[in-house]
Amino acid sequence: QVMNVVTLAMPRMNQMIDSITPTTEKRYMHDYNMPPWANGETGRVGSPKRREIGHGALAERAVFPVVPNQEQFAYTLRLVSEVMSSNGSTSMASVCASSLALMDAGVPIVAPVAGIAMGLIFEDGKYTALTDILGAEDAFGDMDFKVAGTSDAVTALQLDTKIDGIPSDVLAAALQQAKEARLKILDVMTAAIGAPRSTVAESAPKIVSFTIPLDKVGEVIGPKGKVINTIQQETGADIAVDDDGAVGIVTIGSPDSSKVEDAKTRILNIVDPPTAELGATYTGRVVNIAQFGAFVNILPGRDGLVHISKLGNGQRVARVEDVLNLGDEVTVRVDDIDDRGKVSLSLIG
Structure with a gap:
């Protein structure tokens, strides 16, 4: 049993990567946690171990091919798989849980991804492939072959073997068995949620x-x-x-x-500031004062200049601040708009 939690955030929350590779950040992250009690054991719960990091990376790689790119879906995505109990492949369960959680969160993934763990028994020259192996079959068997993918394609593989090699026909048969099992799992998943929700949750940005x-x-x-x-x-x-x-x-x-x-x-x-109309009257606010006049914001993104010579009703004004101060609300008329779009204003009242 695996519970998966999806968190959607702004792109500035991308994980920064400090490595020798050209990749500098990651917007899709998957963390995997399996506490000792998931196996009915006791033990210390702390930073993730090598196994947890590896399982998280496998599940991340399996689902990433169906995740929309930044242009299609601008969010940063973090998924956390919490293993509640285990007697099988929890990494493949995390793949299934990730797909369901993403669709429930409204992430427009290309297709759901499911995973299955295949096993193998080799004895007396005979090979027998096992589907959806349990813990004992993993421990005493000769192969742990994890296969994840959609109904049309495989997205991730991981093969661990305890014998020297596996014949190609045996591996091909195991892949075919894995496909049949994967399709059955996908049928169960799509019965629970057939497609991504049309919108993200209310709590998501x-x-x-x-x-x-x-x-x-x-x-x-x-x-x-x-x-x-x-x-x-x-x-x-x-x-x-x-x-x-x-x-x-x-x-x-x-x-x-x-x-x-x-x-x-x-x-x-x-x-692209809206255009002021010649002769029109606007109520605006003084946003800047210079020695030669005051700038008044008359439209969003559009300022105009009231020259100091137009502040005194025909009388000379020594300082702009004698008539206007920063933040004052004033009524102005558009007297002129030059070929560069600069607006000349006169004070009314």
Whole structure:
């Protein structure tokens, strides 16, 4: 018996890999735990041992081929298989449990994956393949052959043998037996849950990912992260901005989908600000003050300049701060929009 738990998180929670390989991070992780009491024994429960690490890696490799890529499903996925009791292959049970848990979590996997452990008895020159071996058959038998896959393909294999070699025809027959058993297991699994749920659970973050022009990444982040931090604080959404050298990639997540949409709208308005209309009147807020005038935000992502010469109703103004202060709400009119899109404003009232 194996219980599998799926956790969905933002891409920034990917596991960082520190190795000599080109791979630097991993978004699909599977951990396997088998405490001593699962075998009816006593013992110390601590960090995972070599066997647990190996079983977890096998189950991870078996299911990974059907997991959607980052573009199709933007989440980081962590699966934990907790063995509750054991008298057979718990690694193959973890494969089955992983598939069921992923579908229940709303992860659009390509197809469910099941696993089966095959055994072998060799005596007097005769080979007998065993299907779904128990603990005793594993201990006293001559082979432990784990086969995992979908109804159409094998995704992972692991072979341990206690004899010098296995004839190819015997191995082929064992693979055929494993396929028949795998299909029966898949029938039972699909009877429990036939397809991935259409949406992720309410407790999971709602994540959207989209691209922006590379030259807009700096505007979205802002100086020292000011812009993106402000959006996160005001919307409550978690935002990550990255790039692949060609385009910027924005990922937004929150348990509340309305917060995700709010943050997305704000970012898109920065990337492609709405156009101000010549002669139109807007109520905005002073966002910056310079010696030559005040900048007023009139639309999301769109600021305009009220020149100091337009602040005194025809009278000379020595300092902008004598009329306007940062954060003031003012009503302005659009007087001019140049060919570069810069907006010139005048103060009303």
